[in-house]
Amino acid sequence: MADKNLKITLVKSVIGAVPKNRATVESMGLTKIGKSVILPDNGATRGQIRQISHLIKVEEV
Numbered sequence: 001m002a003d004k005n006l007k008i009t010l011v012k013s014v015i016g017a018v019p020k021n022r023a024t025v026e027s028m029g030l031t032k033i034g035k036s037v038i039l040p041d042n043g044a045t046r047g048q049i050r051q052i053s054h055l056i057k058v059e060e061v
Contacts, residue, residue, distance in 0.1 A: 004061075005038050006039055008049065009056060012033070017055065025052055030056070
């Protein structure tokens with residue numbers, strides 16, 4: 001799993017989101033709707049994805 005990556009795209013606004021979810025989105029490097037980041041596929045990233053799954057779209061790279 002260490003050599004795999006995930007492409008994560010923000011698809012919904014964080015304006016009405018819980019502050020904890022907003023902080024998670026920011027810590028992943030997502031600033032605007034439509035912005036994508038590539039992060040490693042590990043347990044920490046998967047936990048963040050599970051927390052904000054309603055705001056993002058995830059693809060394997």
